[in-house]
Amino acid sequence: MINPSTLAGMMELLPEDQIVFEKFKNSIEKTFVNNMFLPIDTPAIEKLDVLLSKGGGETSKQVYRIDNSKKDQGLRFDLTVPLAKYVSLYNQDLNFPFRRYQIGKVYRGERNQKGRYKEFYQCDIDIIGKDNLSLYNDAEVIKCMYDALKKMEIPEFQFQINNRKILSGFLKSLEISDGESVLRNIDKLDKIGLDGVKEELSKIGIDSSSIDKIVDFIKIDGSNQEIISSLEDFGISDDLFNQGLDEIKFVLEVLKTYKIDEDNIKINLSITRGLDYYTGTVVETFLVDYKYIGSICSGGRYENLAENFSKSKYPGVGLSIGLTRLYYLLQELSLVADRKLINGVLVIPMDGFESYAIALVEKLRKDNVRSMAYLEKAKLKKKFNFADKLSVKYAIIVGEDEIKTQEFSLRDMLTGEQEKLSYEKILEKLI
Amino acid sequence: MINPSTLAGMMELLPEDQIVFEKFKNSIEKTFVNNMFLPIDTPAIEKLDVLLSKGGGETSKQVYRIDNSKKDQGLRFDLTVPLAKYVSLYNQDLNFPFRRYQIGKVYRGERNQKGRYKEFYQCDIDIIGKDNLSLYNDAEVIKCMYDALKKMEIPEFQFQINNRKILSGFLKSLEISDGESVLRNIDKLDKIGLDGVKEELSKIGIDSSSIDKIVDFIKIDGSNQEIISSLEDFGISDDLFNQGLDEIKFVLEVLKTYKIDEDNIKINLSITRGLDYYTGTVVETFLVDYKYIGSICSGGRYENLAENFSKSKYPGVGLSIGLTRLYYLLQELSLVADRKLINGVLVIPMDGFESYAIALVEKLRKDNVRSMAYLEKAKLKKKFNFADKLSVKYAIIVGEDEIKTQEFSLRDMLTGEQEKLSYEKILEKLI
Numbered sequence: 001m002i003n004p005s006t007l008a009g010m011m012e013l014l015p016e017d018q019i020v021f022e023k024f025k026n027s028i029e030k031t032f033v034n035n036m037f038l039p040i041d042t043p044a045i046e047k048l049d050v051l052l053s054k055g056g057g058e059t060s061k062q063v064y065r066i067d068n069s070k071k072d073q074g075l076r077f078d079l080t081v082p083l084a085k086y087v088s089l090y091n092q093d094l095n096f097p098f099r100r101y102q103i104g105k106v107y108r109g110e111r112n113q114k115g116r117y118k119e120f121y122q123c124d125i126d127i128i129g130k131d132n133l134s135l136y137n138d139a140e141v142i143k144c145m146y147d148a149l150k151k152m153e154i155p156e157f158q159f160q161i162n163n164r165k166i167l168s169g170f171l172k173s174l175e176i177s178d179g180e181s182v183l184r185n186i187d188k189l190d191k192i193g194l195d196g197v198k199e200e201l202s203k204i205g206i207d208s209s210s211i212d213k214i215v216d217f218i219k220i221d222g223s224n225q226e227i228i229s230s231l232e233d234f235g236i237s238d239d240l241f242n243q244g245l246d247e248i249k250f251v252l253e254v255l256k257t258y259k260i261d262e263d264n265i266k267i268n269l270s271i272t273r274g275l276d277y278y279t280g281t282v283v284e285t286f287l288v289d290y291k292y293i294g295s296i297c298s299g300g301r302y303e304n305l306a307e308n309f310s311k312s313k314y315p316g317v318g319l320s321i322g323l324t325r326l327y328y329l330l331q332e333l334s335l336v337a338d339r340k341l342i343n344g345v346l347v348i349p350m351d352g353f354e355s356y357a358i359a360l361v362e363k364l365r366k367d368n369v370r371s372m373a374y375l376e377k378a379k380l381k382k383k384f385n386f387a388d389k390l391s392v393k394y395a396i397i398v399g400e401d402e403i404k405t406q407e408f409s410l411r412d413m414l415t416g417e418q419e420k421l422s423y424e425k426i427l428e429k430l431i
Numbered sequence: 432m433i434n435p436s437t438l439a440g441m442m443e444l445l446p447e448d449q450i451v452f453e454k455f456k457n458s459i460e461k462t463f464v465n466n467m468f469l470p471i472d473t474p475a476i477e478k479l480d481v482l483l484s485k486g487g488g489e490t491s492k493q494v495y496r497i498d499n500s501k502k503d504q505g506l507r508f509d510l511t512v513p514l515a516k517y518v519s520l521y522n523q524d525l526n527f528p529f530r531r532y533q534i535g536k537v538y539r540g541e542r543n544q545k546g547r548y549k550e551f552y553q554c555d556i557d558i559i560g561k562d563n564l565s566l567y568n569d570a571e572v573i574k575c576m577y578d579a580l581k582k583m584e585i586p587e588f589q590f591q592i593n594n595r596k597i598l599s600g601f602l603k604s605l606e607i608s609d610g611e612s613v614l615r616n617i618d619k620l621d622k623i624g625l626d627g628v629k630e631e632l633s634k635i636g637i638d639s640s641s642i643d644k645i646v647d648f649i650k651i652d653g654s655n656q657e658i659i660s661s662l663e664d665f666g667i668s669d670d671l672f673n674q675g676l677d678e679i680k681f682v683l684e685v686l687k688t689y690k691i692d693e694d695n696i697k698i699n700l701s702i703t704r705g706l707d708y709y710t711g712t713v714v715e716t717f718l719v720d721y722k723y724i725g726s727i728c729s730g731g732r733y734e735n736l737a738e739n740f741s742k743s744k745y746p747g748v749g750l751s752i753g754l755t756r757l758y759y760l761l762q763e764l765s766l767v768a769d770r771k772l773i774n775g776v777l778v779i780p781m782d783g784f785e786s787y788a789i790a791l792v793e794k795l796r797k798d799n800v801r802s803m804a805y806l807e808k809a810k811l812k813k814k815f816n817f818a819d820k821l822s823v824k825y826a827i828i829v830g831e832d833e834i835k836t837q838e839f840s841l842r843d844m845l846t847g848e849q850e851k852l853s854y855e856k857i858l859e860k861l862i
Binding site: 001006011014021033034035040045046065066067068084085088090095099105107109118119136137258308344346354358359362371372373376389390 | 442563685
């Protein structure tokens with residue numbers, strides 16, 4: 001006899017919780033499809049040299065390696081590297097700008113930690129151009145994720161956007177040469193606080209007058225229009241700075257055309273996304289009342305998706321939801337429990353009326369009502385107990401009376417109320 | 432620079448093919464949900480002792496092992512072992528009979544072979560009882576798969592069913608002791624032919640008179656009713672035989688109540704499903720015009736799902752579609768090409784009318800029309816070229832005239848026909 005157990009760090013839900021997870025996943029996927037992103041589905045196993053194409057570092061330690069004779073395979077740790085491979089491999093057959101979505105599991109052999117998963121879903125959208133990609137697309141991916149998060153009916157959220165060119169240009173105007181290191185430290189603001197950032201900047205040799213200017217800069221706040229005015233008033237003549245400013249203004253303008261509520265999008269000059277990878281628009285997304293849980297949807301614009309695979313240039317912009325972690329957090333915050341109810345019907349036959357129950361279920365399913373009949377030999381109490389545990393909205397009892405009158409007892413499983421209705425009336429209630 | 436490549440034996444489709452694959456997958460999932468099967472999602476990585484709980488053999492050689500320090504993890508090779516683990520692990524929290532579906536990738540390190548995949552989707556439904564499970568459920572899983580295959584709109588298919596008790600009982604009546612070996616050889620009928628089966632039976636020591644009787648038996652054909660009559664006329668008094676006969680009659684009766692077309696289900700006494708695992712109903716499913724590609728949906732009734740994990744008895748019945756292989760075969764038979772068309776709209780702005788295009792797309796998406804605007808700087812010809820390659824049903828052109836008149840040119844991308852219509856008229860056409 002073997003002890004049944006699941007590996008630590010793997011999310012494995014009971015069916016009633018999985019139903020909620022699937023609702024979220026479906027909301028996201030439906031939105032991606034509606035926004036005309038195209039699906040791809042790359043294998044979970046890739047060649048190690050493809051997976052590690054960006055070079056070593058933290059990630060390479062976390063890659064699950066396959067123990068075959070060649071030791072040259074591993075499990076994907078994100079969906080971006082597979083996308084880079086995919087685009088460079090099939091570029092002749094793709095239609096640029098290539099809008100792709102992928103929802104799939106990725107794997108990271110992290111050490112065990114509450115709320116961190118070794119297998120988790122990423123829900124990615126990216127738009128990839130060949131040589132060029134218009135700035136409209138930066139707004140397009142935000143708009144798509146806006147629709148997805150709305151459809152998920154999660155608590156109030158806010159996209160916080162920035163453009164790395166603004167900060168980089170500003171740092172150039174301060175004659176700071178190693179802008180990247182400064183950006184990486186600013187990125188830690190939420191974790192280490194303002195004093196922490198100052199300390200780190202001092203450590204990498206930024207003088208205190210510049211540090212004060214940087215801190216003043218990233219603290220600029222107000223409405224989006226006020227922040228833009230402040231930036232314009234700075235009178236910085238650096239080209240990169242002004243390009244970044246123009247870009248963020250353009251993206252906000254397009255999002256207005258897309259009718260995104262102004263409350264849902266805010267410039268935050270301290271958002272940098274640690275990675276050098278990003279070159280323009282950068283985005284993080286926060287639940288307004290639960291900002292401390294961190295960003296739930298992040299990404300941005302990059303110059304070149306596939307630089308390790310191809311000489312061609314593929315600029316792109318993308319955003320990603322880490323669904324497994326988001327689900328975990330929403331569930332910890334007790335924000336999902338009311339979604340477990342199944343919008344469907346359990347048909348309960350009295351003894352000997354099983355065939356009638358089956359015929360009724362057949363009709364209901366044809367009319368797109370999620371349904372089943374309880375067909376085990378059991379007392380009525382046990383049958384209702386099954387209905388309760390199934391968390392189904394309605395139960396219908398089928399017995400002699402029901403067959404005679406062709407009216408069925410429809411029981412609301414939440415309120416316990418029961419009424420006799422014709423099939424047509426029941427259908428009206430259910431759809 | 433690293434050469435971008437995908438491992439051999441992994442299905443990786445272009446977006447237009449992936450769209451078709453997703454249509455199939457969605458049809459299956461929607462049907463499982465509509466039939467009130469509950470979702471579960473177990474990790475792809477499991478402990479090796481869980482994966483190999485059934486003991487060694489072919490499967491254990493094919494398991495992808497994870498190369499971590501403990502060497503105790505591997506990738507799942509089916510969804511049944513994870514289900515057995517799941518049921519025995521969470522049995523206290525489950526609602527029996529437990530109807531679960533799982534659609535997910537499984538992994539087998541087979542040698543490279545055309546049409547065989549190392550990573551492939553299985554779409555499984557199972558109904559698991561605790562101690563008991565009524566025979567209704569054998570019909571229930573067939574009915575669910577019937578709905579799924581119908582919804583997929585694949586070519587005409589036929590479930591071929593049998594009951595292992597019929598054959599086992601018949602062999603007992605012939606006083607053959609090693610019935611299992613005989614069944615395993617009968618299972619090879621499609622591969623080695625009738626003469627092959629005879630030879631194999633002779634090799635395992637069955638006398639020629641018995642072999643003749645066995646061959647006559649599995650050759651019994653006719654309508655379902657004729658086959659049942661023939662079996663009844665045999666006058667075999669063996670209990671197991673008669674129990675099997677009663678069971679198959681009952682299952683066919685329930686399927687009639689479920690209004691399954693008689694053409695779609697047929698008794699085939701030579702179906703045994705090689706595995707000893709199955710104990711009653713066994714099912715294989717064939718495309719009537721392409722029988723040679725083999726079963727596309729198989730499974731049956733088993734006595735005890737979790738015998739390696741638990742002392743409790745969990746009888747169950749389940750069926751599985753190997754979707755990756757099925758997709759591959761349908762595509763090889765050129766039966767999927769017409770499904771690549773995207774039911775949606777590409778909005779093409781004339782230069783300077785991008786904002787109008789965005790506003791239109793926003794409206795279309797709100798009205799659940801899959802749509803996007805083409806927003807790159809490009810000549811009109813390039814924009815239409817994008818539409819062609821996207822395989823989208825319609826394109827709408829937006830320019831000065833359209834804004835003035837509020838009538839849009841809707842172009843049918845298949846016929847090339849174009850007409851000017853109001854937004855409302857367009858919507859009518861599209862939904």
